[in-house]
Amino acid sequence: MAKRTKSFCLNMSLALILLAYPLFYVGGISPDSRLHLLAFAPALLACAITIRFC
Amino acid sequence: MLSSSLVMFACAVLPLALLLLGLLRLRWSAPKAGAVAWLSAMLVALLVFGSNPVSLALSNAKGMSLTLFVALIIWSSVFLYNLVENSGAVKAISARVTSLVKEPLLQCLLLAWCVSGFIQGIAGFGVPVAIVAPLMLVVGFSPITAAVATLVGHAWSISFGSMAASFYTLTLVTRLPGNEAAFWMGAMLFAPTLLSGFAVAHIYGGLDAVKKGAPAILLIGIAMGGTQWLVPALGAPQVGAILAGLAGTIVTVLVSRLGLVKEEAREQAKGTQQTAQMGEKLAFLPYYVLVTLTLFVQIPFVKSVTGHLKFGLSFPQMATSLGYVVSAERAYAAIGLLSHPAPLILLSAFAAFLAYRITGNLRPGGLASAAAITYKQCVPTTVSIASMVMMALVMNDSGMTSSLAQGVASATGRLFPLFSPFIGVLGCFMTGSNTNSNVLFGAFQVETAVTLGISTRIMAAVQSAGGSLGSAIAPAKVLIGSTTVGLSGKENSVMKKAIPYCVAIVAVVGAIAWLSAYVLFPKVL
Numbered sequence: 001m002a003k004r005t006k007s008f009c010l011n012m013s014l015a016l017i018l019l020a021y022p023l024f025y026v027g028g029i030s031p032d033s034r035l036h037l038l039a040f041a042p043a044l045l046a047c048a049i050t051i052r053f054c
Numbered sequence: 055m056l057s058s059s060l061v062m063f064a065c066a067v068l069p070l071a072l073l074l075l076g077l078l079r080l081r082w083s084a085p086k087a088g089a090v091a092w093l094s095a096m097l098v099a100l101l102v103f104g105s106n107p108v109s110l111a112l113s114n115a116k117g118m119s120l121t122l123f124v125a126l127i128i129w130s131s132v133f134l135y136n137l138v139e140n141s142g143a144v145k146a147i148s149a150r151v152t153s154l155v156k157e158p159l160l161q162c163l164l165l166a167w168c169v170s171g172f173i174q175g176i177a178g179f180g181v182p183v184a185i186v187a188p189l190m191l192v193v194g195f196s197p198i199t200a201a202v203a204t205l206v207g208h209a210w211s212i213s214f215g216s217m218a219a220s221f222y223t224l225t226l227v228t229r230l231p232g233n234e235a236a237f238w239m240g241a242m243l244f245a246p247t248l249l250s251g252f253a254v255a256h257i258y259g260g261l262d263a264v265k266k267g268a269p270a271i272l273l274i275g276i277a278m279g280g281t282q283w284l285v286p287a288l289g290a291p292q293v294g295a296i297l298a299g300l301a302g303t304i305v306t307v308l309v310s311r312l313g314l315v316k317e318e319a320r321e322q323a324k325g326t327q328q329t330a331q332m333g334e335k336l337a338f339l340p341y342y343v344l345v346t347l348t349l350f351v352q353i354p355f356v357k358s359v360t361g362h363l364k365f366g367l368s369f370p371q372m373a374t375s376l377g378y379v380v381s382a383e384r385a386y387a388a389i390g391l392l393s394h395p396a397p398l399i400l401l402s403a404f405a406a407f408l409a410y411r412i413t414g415n416l417r418p419g420g421l422a423s424a425a426a427i428t429y430k431q432c433v434p435t436t437v438s439i440a441s442m443v444m445m446a447l448v449m450n451d452s453g454m455t456s457s458l459a460q461g462v463a464s465a466t467g468r469l470f471p472l473f474s475p476f477i478g479v480l481g482c483f484m485t486g487s488n489t490n491s492n493v494l495f496g497a498f499q500v501e502t503a504v505t506l507g508i509s510t511r512i513m514a515a516v517q518s519a520g521g522s523l524g525s526a527i528a529p530a531k532v533l534i535g536s537t538t539v540g541l542s543g544k545e546n547s548v549m550k551k552a553i554p555y556c557v558a559i560v561a562v563v564g565a566i567a568w569l570s571a572y573v574l575f576p577k578v579l
Contacts, residue, residue, distance in 0.1 A: 010085065010433050017440045021118040025367055028112035036107040043114065043444075050089040050437060 009053035016046035063461035065102045066454035069095035069445055070483075073529070077546045078553075084533060084545040085434055088441030095445040099452035104375030112369055113451040117444030119367055119387040124180060124443070124486060124530050125436045126389065126396035131184035132431055132538055134340055134403040136424035140417075141410040144192040146337030151193050155310040159267050162199070162258040163274065164306045165190050166207030167251050171278065172299025174208050174215035176348045180486070180534045181395050182208045185341070188538045199257060201535035202551045205526045207254040209556070210247040210278070212488040212522035213239055214286055214294030217352065220488040220518055221291050227496040228514050236291045238515035238578075240283030245566055246523055246559050247282060247298075248275035253555040266316065270309045278302040332415055340406035347401060351392045363391035378453030435537040438545070442529045446484035450494060455484060459495055463502050470506060471567040474499060474513055475560045478520020479527075486530025491521030508571040509578040516567040523563070526556040 020043035027039025069091045076087030099105035105113075138144060155161050165186050173182040183204050190200035213220045221239060225232050251271040255263045264271075282298035285291070309315065335342075350356060366388025373379045391397055410416035449455045459477050466473045477499065481491025496517055503513035525531050527549055536545045570578075 007430075007433075010437055013085065013437045014433050017118070017437065021115065021122070024111045024115035024118060028108055028115055029370065033107075036111055039111045039114075040107070046437075047089045047093055047441070050085045050441070051093075054083055054085045054089075054434070054437070 006054060009049050013046040013050045013054065016042040016049070020046065059457075059461065059464075062102060062457050065098045066449070066457045066461075068098055069449060069454075070458075073442070073445070078550050081546055083434070083543055084438035084529070085441065087546075088438045088445065088529070092441040092445040092448070095448045095454070099374075099448050099454065103378070103452040103454055103457075105448075105452045106375070109372040109374065109380075109451060110448060112372055113447045114444045115367065116369060116383070116386055116451070117447035118440065120447065120485070121436070121440045121443045123387045123389055123394070124439055124534075125432070126394065127180050127184060127399070128435055128439075128534050128537060129428060129432050130396040130399040130403070131181065131534075133424060133428040134399050134406070135184075135188040135538060136427045136431075137403050137406055137410075137416075137421065138337075138340060139192075140420040140424050141332070141406070141415045143332050143337035143406075143410070143415070146332040146334050147189065147192055150334045150338070151189075155307060157310060157315045158194075159255060159258055159263050160270065160306055160310050160315055161193055162190070162195060162203055163207075163251060163254055163267065163271065164303065165193065166200075166203035166257075167254045168274065168278065168299055168302035168306055170204055170208035170299075171211035171215075171295055172303060174211040175217075175293070175296030175299050176345065180531055181399075182211075183531055183535045184538050185344075187535050191539050195258075197539040197541050198547060198551065200539045201532075201541055201548045202555075203254045203257045205531060205535050205548070205552050206257060206555045207250055209523045209526040209559075210243060210250045211282070211295040211299060212525050213243060213518040214282055214291055214298070216489075218286070218291040218294060220492055220521065221286070221294075223489045224492040224496045224514055224518050227493055228500045228510070230500070230511060230514055232291070233287065233289060234511050234579075235514055236286035236289075236294075237283075238509075238511045239518055240286050240294070242512070242515040242519040242563060242566065242570075243522065244279040244283055245562055246519060247279035248272070249559045249562060250523075250555075251275045251278075253559065257551070257555070270306075270315050273309060273314075274302050274305045277305040332413075336409060336413060336415070339409050340402040343405045344398060344402040347398045348395075351398065356392070360390070360392045364388040364393065372451065374452055376453065378456070380451045431537055431540070431542055434542050435533045438533055439530055443486070446486075449484060455480070455494060456498070459498055463498075468506065468572070469568070470502060471508065471513065471516065471571045472561075472564040474502075474516045474567055475520030475523070475563045478517045478522075479524035479556070479560055482521045482524030482528050486525075486528040488518065488521040488525060491524065492518055495521075503571075509575060511578055512567060512570050512575065516563060519563050520560055523556055523560050526552050 023039040027035045073091035076082040170182040170186040187200045187204040255267040278298040281301040286294040366385030369383040371382040481494040499513045499517040500510045503510045536548045
C-alpha cells in the first residue's frame with residue numbers, strides 16, 4: 001500500500017479518535033440511549049480504517 | 055460453575071492473546087494489532103461479561119483520558135529531542151557522555167540503567183524512556199539497543215520512582231504499615247535491580263559483555279539495590295529511586311576511572327565523529343531546565359499553589375449485569391499544569407529554542423521542522439496507544455482483568471507466589487503503569503496471601519515488583535521507546551526483544567517470593 005495512503009489513514013484515524021473522546025464521555029453520562037450508540041460511531045470507523053489500511 | 059469460570063477466563067485472555075499474536079507473530083503494525091484487540095475486548099465485555107453500551111462508552115472515555123495523559127508526554131519529549139537534534143546539540147551531549155565514561159558498555163549501563171533510574175525517581179510516567187533512549191542513540195548505540203536497554207534498564211526503579219507514587223498507592227489499597235511494606239519492597243527489588251544490569255549488558259553485547267562487565271555490574275547493582283532497600287526502609291521512600299540512581303551513576307563513573315572494565319573502541323554514530331560545535335552547558339540546557347523545573351514543582355508550597363490547576367473528567371460508578379462494580383472516579387488521569395511532565399518538557403523546549411536561536415545554533419525554520427517531524431513520528435504511536443489503553447480500560451471495568459488474575463490464583467494454589475509477580479506484570483501491561491497495577495491487584499494479592507496463610511507484606515511487595523518490571527514490556531512504554539528512537543512501526547521488534555529479559559527477571563522474583571513466603575520467612579505477617 002502506498003505510504004501516502006497509509007499516512008492519510010492514520011491521520012484520519014487519529015482525527016476520528018479525537019472526535020470520539022468527548023462523544024464517549026457525553027454518551028456515557030447522558031440518559032439518552034441514542035447518544036450511547038452515536039458515541040461509538042467515530043471510534044468504530046477509526047477502528048475499521050486502522051484494521052483495513054494501517 | 056468451574057466450567058463457566060474457565061470459559062470466562064479463556065474469553066478474558068482473548069484480547070491479550072490477539073494483541074500479542076498480532077504484534078509478535080503476524081507482524082501487524084501496532085495500530086492494527088491494538089485496534090483488533092480493542093474491538094475484541096469490547097465484544098467479549100458485551101457478550102460474556104455483562105457490560106452495556108453506557109459502561110463501555112465510559113470505559114472508552116477513561117481510556118481516552120489516559121491516552122491524552124500519555125500522548126502528551128510522548129509528543130512533548132519527541133519534540134524536545136527533535137529540537138535538540140536540529141540545533142546540533144546532540145554532538146556536544148555525546149562528546150560529554152563519552153568523555154565522562156569512555157567504555158561503551160559502561161556508557162550503556164550508565165544511561166540505560168543508572169540515569170534512567172534517577173530520572174524515574176524524579177519524573178516517571180515514561181519520561182526516562184523518552185529522554186534516555188534518544189540520548190543513547192546520540193551517543194552512538196543502535197536504535198534497537200537504545201530502546202530495549204532503556205526499557206529493561208529502568209524497570210527496577212519504578213515502585214519507588216515518581217516520588218514513590220506506586221509505593222504509596224500500594225500501602226493505601228492494602229492498608230499495610232508503610233515502613234514494613236517499604237522494607238519488603240526494597241528487599242524484593244534488590245535482585246531485579248542487579249539482574250536488570252546484567253540484562254542491559256546482554257542487550258548491548260551478549261554473553262561476552264555480561265562476562266566483561268560482571269564485576270562492575272555487581273558493584274553498581276549492589277550500590278543501587280542497597281540504596282533502594284535502605285533509604286525507603288529508613289522512612290524516605292519518596293527519594294528511594296532518586297538516590298539509588300544517583301549512587302549508581304557515581305559508582306559507574308568511579309568504576310570507569312578505576313579502569314575496572316577494559317576499554318574498547320566502538321564505531322561511533324555519524325554525529326559523534328564530528329567535533330562538537332556547541333558548548334556542553336548550552337547543549338545540556340534543556341535537560342538542566344527540565345530537572346530544575348521538576349525539582350521546583352516538588353516544593354510543597356508550589357504544589358499547594360498550583361495543585362488545583364488541573365483537568366480531568368469525573369466518572370460515575372458503574373456495574374455489569376454480572377455484578378462487577380467499578381467505583382466512581384474524580385478527575386480521572388488528571389493533567390496538572392505543573393504536575394504533568396508535558397508542560398515542564400515544553401517549557402524546557404522553549405528555553406532551548408530561545409538559547410539555541412540567540413546563539414545562532416538553530417537555523418530559521420528549525421522549530422517548524424522539529425514540529426513537523428514530531429507530528430509524523432507521533433501520529434501512529436498515538437493511534438496505537440489509544441486503542442490499547444481503551445482495550446485495557448474495557449477489560450478492567452468489565453471484570454475481565456480481575457477474572458484473569460483470579461484464574462491464575464485458583465489454578466496455582468501453593469505455587470501462587472511463583473506466579474504472583476506475573477499478575478503485577480499483567481496489571482502494568484494493561485495500563486502502562488505500576489501505580490495502576492497496584493490499584494488493580496494490590497488488594498487482591500494481599501487477600502490471596504491471607505487465604506494461603508502466607509505473608510501479606512511479602513506478597514504486596516512482590517505485586518509492586520512485578521508491576522515495576524512489567525514496564526519493560528507495557529505497550530504504552532514500548533511505544534514511547536520505539537517512537538523516540540525512530541523505530542515507529544517496529545514496536546514488535548522492540549517488544550519481542552524485551553520480553554525474554556522481563557520474563558526471566560520476573561521469574562526470579564517469583565522464585566524468591568516462594569522461598570521467602572514458605573521457607574525463609576513463613577512467620578512474617
